[in-house]
Amino acid sequence: MEERELQQYRSVLEAKQAELVEALRRRDGITIEKAADALDEVRLAADRELMIHTLDRESLRLREIRAALARIEEGTYGICLGCEEPIPKKRLDAVPWAAYCVRCQEAVDAQRAAETAGPIIESLLEEPV
Numbered sequence: 468m469e470e471r472e473l474q475q476y477r478s479v480l481e482a483k484q485a486e487l488v489e490a491l492r493r494r495d496g497i498t499i500e501k502a503a504d505a506l507d508e509v510r511l512a513a514d515r516e517l518m519i520h521t522l523d524r525e526s527l528r529l530r531e532i533r534a535a536l537a538r539i540e541e542g543t544y545g546i547c548l549g550c551e552e553p554i555p556k557k558r559l560d561a562v563p564w565a566a567y568c569v570r571c572q573e574a575v576d577a578q579r580a581a582e583t584a585g586p587i588i589e590s591l592l593e594e595p596v
């Protein structure tokens with residue numbers, strides 16, 4: 468990849484990183500409110516659930532962005548971690564922190580889904596004692 472292109476991806480990634488760090492920092496100040504009544508309790512629990520879900524997603528994205536920036540430093544940016552083929556520019560434009568080409572990403576996602584679903588399915592299939 469050309470140095471000029473690499474610098475472009477780097478600035479996109481750095482901007483996104485700064486945005487996420489800022490968002491995470493803002494949420495850091497959120498404390499668990501004390502509910503006035505039962506209905507509030509339910510609403511707050513739902514808010515917390517949603518917030519935790521968003522936090523999870525954002526911190527995962529932040530890790531992906533940091534890994535991508537590290538790959539720029541190492542000179543391996545834009546190379547699929549799975550098959551070691553170049554990741555198409557179109558994909559990098561859409562997902563600059565992509566670590567895999569679409570084909571390998573699908574395999575990784577399927578693997579991850581299996582790891583998550585596996586124990587649940589196993590516990591469902593277990594014979595009751």
Ligand SMILES: [Zn+2]
Nearest residue numbers: 547550568571
């Ligand atoms: Zn690949």
